[in-house]
Amino acid sequence: MISDELNSDETISDEMIGHRQKGRFAKRSNESDGNDDTWKKWEWADEFGNLFIRAFIKPISKEEDSQIFYGCVMDFPKHNEQFGFPKSVAIKEVFFRGEEYYKAKEMLVHEVEILKMAVQMEAIYVIKLIDYIILPNSLVMVMELGEESLKHRLNRLKIKWKQNENLDVINSDIKSIFIQMVIALRDLHRFAIHLALKSENWLYVNRNGEKMLALIDFQTSALIQTNGTIDNRSEKKRKELRSIICKTFVGRTHLPRTRSFASPEHKGFCESRGKNQLNVQTDIWSLGISLLEILAYTPQIDAIFDFEFFVKEKRKFKILRDAFVEENENKNKEFAEKAKMAIEEYFPNFSVLVKQMLSTDPKNRPTVDELLNEITSLKF
Template identity: 30%
Template structure:
């Protein structure tokens, strides 16, 4: 199995928690309010919830000792509430406006009974933007250091979700809507230096309007099995993609956790992937970097919706990342890409090859091509040499192995189109189709009613 980058979710606070295990949670100070135009120095925040207002139940009861009478009479019994779930420093701090006269963050009104995220050095004003009462200090590590202003002014950057050779993925929150996203950061300078000159010519000389147009095309895509791109920021050294957050992790992790996937689950996942690729192909987009890492799952349920991601990265990073020496080995890439050194013009058939490799991996938990097989993987790919030798193949139907053989044809002209794949006999499984329709929430799908009585043939081991 190819080396798998560690993508386990981890809290950036692990070392801090280790040092404070003997302390009660309520003693952990995670933030501080400093008085600005209010008669107080500071107050520590060390509980899940902190309320400020005129009411006696508030953690900070505002009186004439703190504010002049003309402002105090406009303060609500509970004016605003701060929340940090479980005092966990990997969670954002929320501020809820409980007042009729308003709570303002940096001059911007939150709105009664509405919530937004509070960030380090934010100024909290009461009743009017000019009544600047507090400055909030987040005592937790700043994960947004070094990120562009386009990111930090819009998003709260939280814990790491995963990492790989070309960058990492972080959980982010929209400051105003509090919506969760996954932000993928890809460093361009981690790519192969051999392509530096051509990359700079293509990226740095790009008309900004052209880059913006490409981003808008990707943001406009809408399909249940294609990850929704919320935002994309293209910088000279990095690309930042803000994507919908999928809580189920990626397909590679699911395969590794289970060693391999059953044929029914593999079929359900593969069918959804094919629909995603068909949608992209119909829009004139070739993915060019299909692999289990780039397939995200909605939930931890065995039967779940999946979404294909990273389909737009090749527009911003020269060629596809899988071709770069520092960004992984070309284990899922088509022979024609290897034969041209990643500089040729390919057809959409490169995605069909990759789909075949992904299906092979789902069903067996192994790769069809590997340096461990005696010859370089690249040579195996160029000649289309692979075997169904793992014991798990004994339980896989011949229709599945036949489809894999058809997709892994070295000559791209002999490979099926994605429409052909969707019409394959292996996918004529009405139970799977009904589940897929429910997961994808589509009203109409290409389900042939004549196949209601379709029966799988006896399962036997395919030979090559």
């Protein structure tokens, strides 16, 4: 739970997001109405008046160094009409870690800068930042509320697909998800590259009654130039770039899951301190791995592992990834070959796309526009 009191004179140094300019947090109250102890009151003061938010005392999501609370804007009609605030919001607090850790303060502040740019660029498929404040030991952000992650949606789809193993239905569902992912990436690539694409970093949000996929988690993302590359012409720029992007490879046993989605040029830049070849095509590689992860949830691929009931989902995905990515010695070569053959048999169109996206040369990977043309033309 967020414990530090915020004083009314603690102003936010950066320009505020959206309609708000120089805003500030007022002192929070722990009061609750009647006997209801489940809510904690937040009072937000700015030049427009007070925006009252109430947040659950218990976080809806909690990790080692972050927690997310459900919040509700109490005077919703007034603020929604005037300033566009949503009624329900997510309040996220991330605690700072040491400078060498991937949750360092500079990375979290960097994420705010990316999200502010997304607002400025009117990016539709990026989670919306409403406001934020930097505290001595943490960053607190008020954000658009998501409904479920792509990973959670895939777990539900797996049950549906298992009940009815209709390939046309499965292919159509995957096509629908993948189109949204490609469109979201095209939107982001107008100003940034993500560099940490995985199912946990896609979130379904409700926009005007319609559910859509939005990108989250921009701590290791990078702003790009108009040609789709990162500005690192000076040694200072290169050092700054590594200090942000390569934090994914520091701490927590080098974040093995994040590494599973990282492209060869991403690993080369961070692990071998090689030449920077990072650009928008770097995300295309990660998108290819993400498509493999989606395919790993299908009953057709599940059947390959049926006789080994103890094989967990993450191991299935790793085996499947290793079938398409030639790196170190593959200890599960037999399973990998069977899984690869199953994808080629049951999902031939997606198999072709995966192989194109996982080209070791970024120049040979399809662009987001080429991918969108290919995927929309598929008929099932």
